[in-house]
Each structure stands twice: as C-alpha cells, then as structure tokens.
Amino acid sequence: MSQAQTAPEHLTPQSEDFSKWYAEVVQRAQLADHSGVRGCIVFRPYGYGIWEHMQRLLDRRIQATGHQNAYFPLLIPESLLQKEAEHVEGFAPQVAWVTHGGDKELEERLAIRPTSEAIIGAMYSKWIESYRDLPLLINQWANVMRWEMVTRPFLRTTEFLWQEGHTAHATAEDCQAEVLRMLEVYRDFVETDLAIPVHAGSKSDAEKFAGAEMTYSIEALMKDGYALQAGTSHNLGQHFAKVFDITYQDEQGKRQHVWQTSWGVSTRLIGGVIMTHGDDHGLQLPPHIAPVQAVVVPIWRKPEERAAVLPFLDRVREALVGRVRLQVDDRDQYSPGWKYYEHELRGVPVRLEVGPKDVAKGAVMSVRRDNRAKESIPLEGLGERLPALLEEVQAALFLAAREFRDRNTSTAATLEDLVRHFQEDGRRGFVALPWEGSAVLEAQIKEKCAATLRCIPLDQSRFAGMAPAGRRVALFARAY
Amino acid sequence: MSQAQTAPEHLTPQSEDFSKWYAEVVQRAQLADHSGVRGCIVFRPYGYGIWEHMQRLLDRRIQATGHQNAYFPLLIPESLLQKEAEHVEGFAPQVAWVTHGGDKELEERLAIRPTSEAIIGAMYSKWIESYRDLPLLINQWANVMRWEMVTRPFLRTTEFLWQEGHTAHATAEDCQAEVLRMLEVYRDFVETDLAIPVHAGSKSDAEKFAGAEMTYSIEALMKDGYALQAGTSHNLGQHFAKVFDITYQDEQGKRQHVWQTSWGVSTRLIGGVIMTHGDDHGLQLPPHIAPVQAVVVPIWRKPEERAAVLPFLDRVREALVGRVRLQVDDRDQYSPGWKYYEHELRGVPVRLEVGPKDVAKGAVMSVRRDNRAKESIPLEGLGERLPALLEEVQAALFLAAREFRDRNTSTAATLEDLVRHFQEDGRRGFVALPWEGSAVLEAQIKEKCAATLRCIPLDQSRFAGMAPAGRRVALFARAY
Numbered sequence: 001m002s003q004a005q006t007a008p009e010h011l012t013p014q015s016e017d018f019s020k021w022y023a024e025v026v027q028r029a030q031l032a033d034h035s036g037v038r039g040c041i042v043f044r045p046y047g048y049g050i051w052e053h054m055q056r057l058l059d060r061r062i063q064a065t066g067h068q069n070a071y072f073p074l075l076i077p078e079s080l081l082q083k084e085a086e087h088v089e090g091f092a093p094q095v096a097w098v099t100h101g102g103d104k105e106l107e108e109r110l111a112i113r114p115t116s117e118a119i120i121g122a123m124y125s126k127w128i129e130s131y132r133d134l135p136l137l138i139n140q141w142a143n144v145m146r147w148e149m150v151t152r153p154f155l156r157t158t159e160f161l162w163q164e165g166h167t168a169h170a171t172a173e174d175c176q177a178e179v180l181r182m183l184e185v186y187r188d189f190v191e192t193d194l195a196i197p198v199h200a201g202s203k204s205d206a207e208k209f210a211g212a213e214m215t216y217s218i219e220a221l222m223k224d225g226y227a228l229q230a231g232t233s234h235n236l237g238q239h240f241a242k243v244f245d246i247t248y249q250d251e252q253g254k255r256q257h258v259w260q261t262s263w264g265v266s267t268r269l270i271g272g273v274i275m276t277h278g279d280d281h282g283l284q285l286p287p288h289i290a291p292v293q294a295v296v297v298p299i300w301r302k303p304e305e306r307a308a309v310l311p312f313l314d315r316v317r318e319a320l321v322g323r324v325r326l327q328v329d330d331r332d333q334y335s336p337g338w339k340y341y342e343h344e345l346r347g348v349p350v351r352l353e354v355g356p357k358d359v360a361k362g363a364v365m366s367v368r369r370d371n372r373a374k375e376s377i378p379l380e381g382l383g384e385r386l387p388a389l390l391e392e393v394q395a396a397l398f399l400a401a402r403e404f405r406d407r408n409t410s411t412a413a414t415l416e417d418l419v420r421h422f423q424e425d426g427r428r429g430f431v432a433l434p435w436e437g438s439a440v441l442e443a444q445i446k447e448k449c450a451a452t453l454r455c456i457p458l459d460q461s462r463f464a465g466m467a468p469a470g471r472r473v474a475l476f477a478r479a480y
Numbered sequence: 481m482s483q484a485q486t487a488p489e490h491l492t493p494q495s496e497d498f499s500k501w502y503a504e505v506v507q508r509a510q511l512a513d514h515s516g517v518r519g520c521i522v523f524r525p526y527g528y529g530i531w532e533h534m535q536r537l538l539d540r541r542i543q544a545t546g547h548q549n550a551y552f553p554l555l556i557p558e559s560l561l562q563k564e565a566e567h568v569e570g571f572a573p574q575v576a577w578v579t580h581g582g583d584k585e586l587e588e589r590l591a592i593r594p595t596s597e598a599i600i601g602a603m604y605s606k607w608i609e610s611y612r613d614l615p616l617l618i619n620q621w622a623n624v625m626r627w628e629m630v631t632r633p634f635l636r637t638t639e640f641l642w643q644e645g646h647t648a649h650a651t652a653e654d655c656q657a658e659v660l661r662m663l664e665v666y667r668d669f670v671e672t673d674l675a676i677p678v679h680a681g682s683k684s685d686a687e688k689f690a691g692a693e694m695t696y697s698i699e700a701l702m703k704d705g706y707a708l709q710a711g712t713s714h715n716l717g718q719h720f721a722k723v724f725d726i727t728y729q730d731e732q733g734k735r736q737h738v739w740q741t742s743w744g745v746s747t748r749l750i751g752g753v754i755m756t757h758g759d760d761h762g763l764q765l766p767p768h769i770a771p772v773q774a775v776v777v778p779i780w781r782k783p784e785e786r787a788a789v790l791p792f793l794d795r796v797r798e799a800l801v802g803r804v805r806l807q808v809d810d811r812d813q814y815s816p817g818w819k820y821y822e823h824e825l826r827g828v829p830v831r832l833e834v835g836p837k838d839v840a841k842g843a844v845m846s847v848r849r850d851n852r853a854k855e856s857i858p859l860e861g862l863g864e865r866l867p868a869l870l871e872e873v874q875a876a877l878f879l880a881a882r883e884f885r886d887r888n889t890s891t892a893a894t895l896e897d898l899v900r901h902f903q904e905d906g907r908r909g910f911v912a913l914p915w916e917g918s919a920v921l922e923a924q925i926k927e928k929c930a931a932t933l934r935c936i937p938l939d940q941s942r943f944a945g946m947a948p949a950g951r952r953v954a955l956f957a958r959a960y
Contacts, residue, residue, distance in 0.1 A: 033603065036560075037553045037590065038581075042603055045548035045618065052549065068525035069532065073517045074592075074623055074639050075576075080516075096555075097580040098592065101518075101627035102573045110517065112554075112578065112592075123513065123522055132813075138525065143554055143623065147581035159554050333612075 011345070013280045018224040023153070025274060029283050029346045032153045039151035039158030043267070046346065047154075049291030050270055051161065055141065057193045057288065058163065058265065061185050067137040067165060072119050074143075075110040080118045083243040087117060090210020094146040096158075112145040117211060117236070117262055120166045121244035128168060128258060130249045135178070136168040136258075154271035155228075155480050162266035168246060168258040172237075175259035179235045180458075182263040183216045186231035194269060195286040195398035196220045196276045197405050198230055199430075199475055201455030204442055209262075213237030219454040219475065221405040222275035225428020227454050227477035230272050233263035271480075276401050283347025284369055286397050287390035292327040294320070294386060295343045296364070299336045299355035312359045316352065319382040324390065344369060349393045350386070352377075370396055405430070411466045411473075415441060418476060422449035428478060430454070434467035435474035451476040491825070493760045498704040503633070505754060509763050509826045512633045519631035519638030523747070526826065527634075529771030530750055531641065535621065537673045537768065538643065538745070541665050547617040547645060552599050554623075555590040560598045563723040567597060570690020574626040576638075592625040597691060597716070597742055600646045601724035608648060608738060610729045615658070616648040616738075634751035635708075635960050642746035648726060648738040652717075655739035659715045660938075662743040663696045666711035674749060675766040675878040676700045676756045677885050678710055679910075679955060681935030686922055689742075693717030699934040699955065701885045702755035705908020707934050707957035710752050713743035751960075756881050763827025764849055766877050767870035772807040774800070774866060775828045776844070779816045779835035792839045796832065799862045804870065824849060829873045830866065832857075850876055885910070891946045891953075895921060898956060902929035908958060910934070914947035915954035931956040 011028070012020045026032050031047030043051065059069070075098060082088045091114045098110040113119065120138070128136060145159045165182060169175040187200045198218035208215035212234040220228045240246065241257040250256050277284035287293050296316055300306040313328050320326050327348070329339050336353070343351055353365040363378045366386070370393055377385045408429030412418035421427050435456060442453050454475045457463065463473045491508070492500045506512050511527030523531065539549075555578060562568045571594045578590040593599065600618070608616060621643045631637050645662060649655040667680045678698035688695035692714040700708045720726065721737040730736050757764035767773050776796055780786040793808050800806050807828070809819050816833070823831055833845040843858045846866070850873055857865050888909030892898035901907050915936060922933050934955045937943065943953045 033606070035553045035599065036602060037555050037557060037599070040553035040555065042553065043551035045550045048550045049548070051551075068529070070525045070528045071523035071531075071641065073515045073520035073522065074625065075517050075520065077517060093582045095582065096578050096590075098576050099579045100577040100589075102575065109580075110576075119515065119517070122516060126513070145554070161551065 011280060011282060014223060014278070021278075021280075022271075022274065025278055025282055025345070026153045031270070031274075031283075034153075037158075039148055041153050041157050043161075046291060047270060050273070050285065050289050051267055053289040053291065054193070054269060055163075058185075058189050059139075059141075061189055062139050062163070062165065065137075065181060065185060067139045067167075069141065070138050071140055071142065072113075072116050072123065074113055076113055076116075076119045078109045078111060080122055081111050083118065083121075084211045084240055086239070087211030091115065091146075094148065096145050096147055113142070114144055114146045115262075115264075116140065116142070116144075116164055116166065117240055118244075121240045121246060121260075124166075124168055124258070124260075125244045125246045128246055128248050131170055131251055134168060134170045134248055134258065135174060137165075137178075138167065139163055139165040152271075154274070155268055157267075160267050162264050164262060164264040167261045168241075169260070170248065170250065170256070170258065172259050175237075175261055176235055178261045179214075179216060179233050179263070182261070183218065183231075183233040183458075186218050186233065186263070186265060190218060190220070190230055190265075190269070190272075191398065193286065193288040194273055194276075195288075195394055195401060196230065196272055197398065197402040199455055199457045200459070201457040201475070203232075203455060204437070204439070204453045204474075206439060206442055207453060209234045211236065211239055212262075213239065216458075217455050219430075219477075220272055220276060221408060221430060221477070222272070222480070223278065223404065224275065225408055225478075227430065227475075227479040228268070228272050228275070229454070229479065230269060231263070231265040234261060236260040236262060277397055278347070282345035284397065285347040285349060287349045287394045290347065290349055291325065292343075292346070292348050293325045293390055294327075294350040294352055294366075295339075295348045296326065296328045296352045296354060297336050297339045297343070298328075298330055299353055305356045308356055308359050309354055312354055315379060316354065316364060316382065319379055320386060323383050324386050349390060352386075368393055370400070409475075411463075412476075415445065418445060418451065419449045422451050422478065430475045430477050432463050432466050432473040432475055434471050436471065445476060449478075451478050454479060491760060491762060494703060494758070501758075501760075502751075502754065505758055505762055505825070506633045511750070511754075511763075514633075517638075519628055521633050521637050523641075526771055527750060530753070530765065530769050531747055533769040533771065534673070534749060535643075538665075538669050539619075539621075541669055542619050542643070542645065545617075545661060545665060547619045547647075549621065550618050551620055551622065552593075552596050552603065554593055556593055556596075556599045558589045558591060560602055561591050563598065563601075564691045564720055566719070567691030571595065571626075574628065576625050576627055593622070594624055594626045595742075595744075596620065596622070596624075596644055596646065597720055598724075601720040601726060601740075604646075604648055604738070604740075605724045605726045608726055608728050611650055611731055614648060614650045614728055614738065615654060617645075617658075618647065619643055619645045632751075634754070635748055637747075640747050642744050644742060644744040647741045648721075649740070650728065650730065650736070650738065652739050655717075655741055656715055658741045659694075659696060659713050659743070662741070663698065663711075663713040663938075666698050666713065666743070666745060670698060670700070670710055670745075670749070670752075671878065673766065673768040674753055674756075675768075675874055675881060676710065676752055677878065677882040679935055679937045680939070681937040681955070683712075683935060684917070684919070684922055684933045684954075686919060687933060689714045691716065691719055692742075693719065696938075697935050699910075699957075700752055700756060701888060701910060701957070702752070702960070703758065703884065704755065705888055705958075707910065707955075707959040708748070708752050708755070709934070709959065710749060711743070711745040714741060716740040716742060757877055758827070762825030764877065765827040765829060767829045767874045770827065770829055771805065772823075772826070772828050773805045773870055774807075774830040774832055774846075775819075775823045776806065776808045776832045776834060777816050777819045777823070778808075778810055779833055785836045788836055788839050789834055792834055795859060796834065796844060796862065799859055800866060803863050804866050829870060832866075848873055850880070889955075891943075892956075895925065898925060898931070899929045902931050902958065911956045912943050912946050912953040913956055914951045916951065925956060929958075931958050934959060 032041040096112045203215040214235040512521040683695040694715040
C-alpha cells in the first residue's frame with residue numbers, strides 16, 4: 001500500500017476561531033464551494049446529499065399532513081410584488097431584478113422570487129371559488145434569491161434552496177391551527193432527524209415576516225453560543241387575501257376572504273447541523289441525514305492479508321445492502337489512518353474497520369464518530385446491529401446538543417442583568433427574560449448588547465419559576 | 481345523493497383541433513395554469529405530481545449509473561457565458577438578464593441559466609486535478625430559463641424544470657461511451673416508464689447543441705403526427721475544457737484537457753405523455769407515473785346501500801395501501817357518472833366501481849381507462865391483481881403508441897418523394913430517407929416542407945431495405 005500521502009492538515013480549533021473552523025469544514029468536507037457569482041455557493045454532491053435526505057424526510061411529513069407539491073414561476077412582476085405594502089417594503093431592498101429578455105428591454109421589471117406569497121396569491125384568487133375548495137394546502141420546493149450584503153455558506157447566501165408552504169383556509173381558527181401544526185412538524189423534523197433541539201415560539205412584531213399578522217419560529221443554539229432561526233411559520237391573516245382578492249363563497253352563499261399561512265425551512269439547516277454537532281475533528285452528521293452512514297476501511301500490510309480482507313468486504317456489503325448507506329473505501333493510495341481522519345472530517349457517523357483479525361473472527365470493528373466507542377460486530381448480526389447502533393448515535397447527538405443548549409441558557413430578572421450577560425460578561429447562549437411585550441424595551445436591548453428576541457416559547461413549563469406567576473419569558477440571544 | 485351538477489362539457493375532439501384539445505386537457509385536468517408571467521406556467525399539483533414520479537424513476541437510473549446530484553448557481557456572469565463562442569451565440573438571444581440587485585445596478589450583467597455548461601465548467605476547472613478525479617459524474621435537477629417567443633404549456637415555456645448531467649472524462653472513448661450510456665438510460669426510461677416509443681440516434685450539424693461536437697437524441701411521434709425531441713445527450717469534446725481550462729494530470733504526469741458530456745430531459749416530457757396517450761376523453765397516464773393509479777367510485781342510491789358500500793371502501797383501501805396509489809372519491813355532491821367522466825379526463829389508468837352488488841360479492845369492478853375492459857376482482861386477491869393489471873395497462877399503452885408510430889412511418893427514396901409526402905399529400909409522421917449527410921439537402925428539405933432531420937437512428941435494423949446496402953437512413957418529420 002502506498003504511504004505517499006502527507007499527513008492531513010488539522011482544522012483550526014473551534015475555540016480559536018469558530019468562523020474559520022466553519023469555513024474550513026465546509027470546504028474540506030466538500031460540502032460547498034464558492035462559485036464566483038456574488039454570494040452564491042455551489043452545493044457539492046456531499047452537501048447536496050445532506051439536503052436531499054432532509055427533503056425526503058420533511059417532504060414525507062408535509063404530505064402526511066395533507067399538503068401537495070406544486071411549482072410556481074421564478075419571476076414575479078414588480079406590480080404584483082408591490083400589492084402588499086409591508087411585504088414589498090420588507091423585500092424590495094433584497095430583490096434581484098430581470099430587466100432584459102434576449103436583446104429586448106422588458107416593459108415591466110421582473111423580480112426573482114425572494115419568497116412566493118405574491119405570485120401564489122394571484123393564482124389562489126383564480127383557483128378558489130367555494131368553501132369546498134378549502135383548505136387549499138400547497139407546498140413548493142424551490143430556489144429563491146435575496147441580495148444579501150454579507151454572505152456565508154448555507155447560513156446566508158444570495159440564492160438558497162427551500163420549501164415554502166402556502167395554505168388558504170375558511171376561518172381564522174383553521175388558519176391558526178395550520179400555523180401551529182406546521183411549526184410542530186418543523187420541531188419534530190429538526191429534533192428527530194437533524195438531532196437539533198429547538199424552542200418553538202412566537203416572534204415579536206419587530207422580528208415578524210414582512211406582511212404577516214404573526215410569525216412563529218423554531219430557534220436553535222449553535223456551539224459558539226449564537227442562536228439560529230431554523231424555520232418559520234406565519235399567520236398571514238387576510239393581508240394577502242384582501243390585496244389579491246382571494247375570496248370564497250361560504251355555505252350560506254356569502255363571499256368571504258380566505259385566511260392564509262406560509263411556512264418554510266431552507267438549506268440554512270445544513271449550516272445548523274454543522275454548527276450544532278461539529279467538533280475540532282470536523283463534521284458530525286446525524287445518521288438520519290448522513291449521505292454515508294457507515295464507511296468500511298480495510299486494513300492490511302502484507303499481500304496475503306490483502307487477499308483475505310478484500311473478499312470479506314463484499315460480504316459486509318451484502319449484509320448491509322438496503323439497510324445502511326454504506327461506502328467502502330478500498331482506495332490503495334491512502335493508509336487506514338489517513339482514511340480515518342478524512343471520514344471523521346466528513347462526519348460519517350460510524351466507521352467499520354476490517355483487518356485480518358476481524359476477518360478471522362468473521363466480524364467487523366465498529367467505531368462511533370461521536371464518542372470513539374468500539375464494538376466488534378459479528379457479520380451475521382451486522383444487518384441488525386448497525387442500524388440500531390446508528391439510532392443510538394442519532395439519540396446521543398440530540399442529547400449532547402440539548403445538554404449543551406440547556407447549559408447555555410441563563411435567566412435574567414431585568415434588562416440590566418440581560419445586558420450585563422452579553423456585554424460585560426461577554427457570555428452568549430439564550431437568556432430568558434420575563435416579558436410583557438414592550439417594543440421599546442426590545443429595541444433598547446438590541447442596541448445595547450446586539451441580542452434579539454428569538455421567540456416567546458409556546459411551552460413555558462421549561463421556564464417555570466423564571467418569571468413571576470402569570471407572566472411569560474422571552475428568549476434573547478445574539479443570532480446568525 | 482345530490483345530482484345538482486350539470487353534465488360536464490365535452491373536449492374538442494383531437495381530429496377537429498389538436499392544439500385546442502391539448503390546451504383544454506392541460507387546463508381541465510388541472511395539470512398547469514397560465515401564470516400571467518410571460519411564457520411561464522404554474523405546475524399545479526396533479527401536473528407536478530407526474531413530474532415528481534418521472535424524477536424519482538429517472539433519478540434512480542442516474543444514481544445507478546454512478547452519478548451524484550449537486551446544485552450550481554442560477555445566475556451566470558455574462559463574461560463566463562461568453563467564453564465558448566458557439567455556446568453564447570446559440571443561447572444569448574434567449575437569455576433573461578439580471579441587471580440590478582436591490583436598488584444598485586450591477587457591474588456585470590448576470591444571465592439566468594439557459595443551461596449550465598459555463599458555470600459548471602468554471603467549477604470543474606477548480607475541482608479536477610488528477611486522473612484519479614475522473615470520471616467526474618454529476619447531475620443537477622434545476623429550473624432553467626429561455627426567453628421563447630412562442631410558448632405552450634410543458635412543450636415550450638420560458639421557465640422549465642429539467643435535469644442536466646455534466647461529466648468529465650480522461651479519454652475521448654470514455655466520453656463517447658458516457659454519451660451513449662445516458663442516451664440508452666433515456667430510451668429505457670421513456671419507453672419503460674412513460675410508455676413512449678422512441679428512436680435513438682445522432683443529430684445533424686444543423687440540429688446539434690450550441691457548443692457540442694455531436695448531439696444524440698431520442699425522438700417520439702405525437703398523435704398529431706408531429707415529432708417531439710424527448711431527450712438529448714451531447715458529446716462536448718474538448719470545447720469547454722479548452723476555454724475553461726479544465727485539465728488533469730495523467731498517470732505519466734502530463735497535463736491533458738478533459739473530455740466532456742452533457743445530457744438532459746425536461747418537463748417537456750409531460751407534454752409528450754399527453755400527446756402520445758391522450759384521446760378524445762382526455763388524458764391517459766401510464767401507471768408508472770400516474771399520481772393516482774386507481775380511483776375508487778362508490779355507487780349507491782338508497783341510504784341502506786350507502787350504509788353497505790361506504791364501510792367496504794376502507795377494506796379496499798387496506799387491501800391496496802403501499803401497493804397502489806389510490807384515490808377514494810366519496811364526494812357526495814357528484815354522481816358516479818360524473819366522476820367517471822372526470823377521472824377519465826384526468827387519465828386515471830383504472831377505476832374501481834363499488835356498488836351494493838359488488839359489496840355482496842366481496843369484490844370490486846375494475847374498468848381500464850385504455851380499453852374500458854371490466855373485471856370483477858375479489859377483495860382478497862385485489863392487492864395482487866391490481867398491480868398486475870396496472871402493468872398490463874402500462875404495456876398496452878406502449879404497444880398502442882408503437883403501433884401508431886410505426887403505422888405513421890413512411891419511406892422516401894428521394895428528396896422529391898419526401899417533399900411530396902409532407903407538402904402535397906399533407907401527411908405527417910416520420911419519413912425515412914437514405915442519407916449521406918448533406919447539409920445543403922437538409923436545408924432544402926426544411927425550406928420546402930418544414931420537415932427537419934430528427935435523427936439518424938443508431939439501430940438501423942428497423943429500416944433494413946429502405947436504403948441501398950451500406951447506406952443509412954435519416955428520419956425526417958415536422959416537429960414541436
């Protein structure tokens with residue numbers, strides 16, 4: 001075996017420079033690359049594979065709750081975007097404009113969709129006639145574009161990929177139930193499949209979606225103590241229904257405006273996974289979304305060992321086909337140690353070492369990425385044991401992340417306490433503050449310590465005793 | 481049961497006005513809708529569902545041949561697009577240009593991708609270093625935009641959805657093998673899953689892709705006698721490698737330019753399915769890609785019949801769950817006859833009627849969309865029989881389409897014969913003409929009778945005897 005390769009370079013430790021660590025992981029794990037187009041990244045196969053697994057797992061939940069996928073145009077005429085005043089005010093500064101088609105200047109500028117409420121609203125006004133057409137439950141997987149000044153792979157890019165659900169309902173109650181239903185779908189998806197613990201709650205007016213009545217979000221905490229908004233669900237009320245004239249005839253024959261929701265998660269979740277689970281050795285991918293769940297590394301020195309080990313790999317493959325997403329790394333030009341390093345960097349949840357002694361025993365040696373725990377697994381039990389082991393890793397990643405999140409959640413009794421936490425003590429994390437909804441106070445906090453109101457948790461039981469009886473807490477943090 | 485609904489309006493017969501029939505089917509089966517944005521359609525859930533099944537079945541084949549999915553930016557800087565002269569000349573007239581981001585004018589215009597050779601070429605030149613990096617086999621599912629003057633739902637739209645494969649190889653031989661491999665993947669996919677028979681062959685210089693060395697395509701025949709190019713696979717030679725400087729170090733340490741391919745199919749295939757299988761009653765969807773493979777229609781007049789029939793529907797559902805994509809149409813406001821009409825219009829391959837007599841027998845009555853054949857299927861055998869029946873429908877649709885195609889394929893010995901066929905006799909279909917590759921002759925044919933050279937079939941055995949020994953035939957047709 002050729003040992004020609006040089007030892008791989010170490011990553012910058014997270015504690016030294018978290019941003020640099022992040023950029024290095026993205027590049028060296030080949031998740032994404034800079035494209036040369038302002039703020040746009042290329043999703044390389046390994047990074048895109050993570051997104052494909054997220055899509056598959058979330059799409060299943062979206063279908064199971066009665067939604068159907070559709071696809072609406074990329075371009076939105078300026079006049080359509082301008083119909084809802086708050087909406088256009090919020091998005092216009094970020095819009096990329098198409099002004100020419102071929103060699104002709106267009107009569108009206110077209111926006112590349114920053115989000116699709118306007119174009120979908122225009123269609124819903126055509127499609128919805130009667131109460132029998134409601135609820136209308138549609139989801140779209142698409143690319144969108146927001147002209148950002150400062151970008152960062154996955155977290156904030158000019159073009160990103162997402163899903164956006166858009167629904168219309170007969171009553172305000174049905175509408176609000178949908179908003180909370182999809183918030184819960186997101187919470188369950190992100191916690192179960194991405195192993196990222198989140199707080200689900202409502203946003204303040206200052207932080208709500210442009211054009212919404214009310215915005216809800218799920219909020220996660222990254223390893224550097226910054227919060228990440230991981231998904232949003234908006235109650236649009238009748239704002240868009242009124243400007244796009246979306247009405248239905250009710251059972252009494254009366255015309256009514258519909259009530260609408262929209263909700264979305266994006267490729268920013270990939271950034272959330274990196275910053276929740278990654279460590280100084282690189283990525284750690286939750287098995288549910290790992291493109292490679294286990295990698296097999298053969299070990300041999302002498303040709304006769306090679307002759308014993310290599311045929312055994314086929315038996316490992318056979319034992320796991322259809323059960324585990326497996327990569328067999330039988331490249332000759334790299335040593336086992338080099339491969340261990342690379343697959344740890346790529347965050348493969350479990351490595352299976354196969355050396356002459358393992359073959360003699362008819363077993364493989366599994367090594368977990370998260371805690372390095374080793375276990376010799378007999379070949380005949382591998383098809384059962386490895387999927388179970390992967391579930392153990394999945395659960396352990398979630399518990400570790402929740403433990404970290406809770407350890408980095410503090411309480412503050414007053415504005416001064418909260419400002420001191422972020423400003424003077426230089427701490428991060430979530431801070432729970434008793435909250436009565438003052439926009440002035442919220443602005444002061446933002447100005448003084450750059451912390452924003454992430455959400456007012458729906459489940460206040462976790463914060464029992466932190467606020468006077470009958471009052472709620474809001475979670476503040478510095479955020480991505 | 482309310483019989484309030486009016487009898488549904490009939491479609492324009494295909495023989496009366498095929499274009500009108502097409503437009504009516506697209507609208508009334510709710511496949512797509514006009515968006516108000518020039519040349520862009522909305523893919524409604526039923527139409528998008530067809531595309532999702534196509535994606536799933538084709539993506540499986542793309543993965544099985546060793547390709548990985550990735551995602552590249554939507555926007556391509558003008559300078560990048562201009563690098564390959566033939567490429568930009570071919571696409572520039574059709575490009576939508578972004579000139580402003582937010583309220584700022586951009587320093588350089590950005591093209592919305594009409595296809596991604598340029599942006600992908602720029603990345604490949606960064607990624608490929610050694611022969612060990614080859615072949616590089618990447619596919620992208622994406623939206624693209626071409627500013628078309630005349631548009632038609634699915635067949636030609638300003639924005640459309642597609643997959644585009646882009647590969648790089650060490651040798652010309654590997655490159656050509658990939659071109660033909662993916663052409664064969666397309667042929668197999670389109671014939672097996674869409675039940676559309678195609679001829680696979682090479683294009684003439686006049687019809688090849690802008691920037692390609694050689695283009696291959698699969699060509700289908702629609703029910704109005706027009707041909708449809710259903711997929712293309714291009715040998716790009718070293719054109720892009722030279723202008724984007726995509727090189728690798730070979731085993732001898734020498735720098736070489738790579739050899740490239742690209743290949744794609746698009747949502748135009750949905751149009752192909754409509755025009756291959758549809759009839760005067762509406763759509764006919766091949767079961768492999770039908771969002772609804774079978775629809776259950778309960779039949780009852782008296783309340784006691786309703787009480788017997790409705791609970792039976794759950795047993796039908798249970799028998800088929802996970803085996804067949806089923807819709808149970810238990811809407812009270814429509815009669816069974818009205819539902820039959822609607823589901824025929826929507827092209828559902830099999831309908832299952834459940835009336836009191838069927839319930840008494842413990843059976844359902846299946847009715848095929850293609851030939852109206854009826855069969856009483858006992859409930860206990862339904863989970864086995866219905867999937868088999870759907871495969872019979874799938875095969876019958878393919879055979880009927882192939883029979884139509886072959887019946888509408890003629891031969892011509894000379895240019896004059898061919899022109900007479902299209903021009904004076906007013907006939908359509910494919911015409912096979914012995915061919916030696918004269919560009920002048922090809923241009924004359926196009927001018928005189930609007931027929932173009934669709935392809936020179938790879939498999940000439942079907943045309944044995946049509947050309948003098950040692951000579952090949954080319955297929956001509958008027959085309960979409």
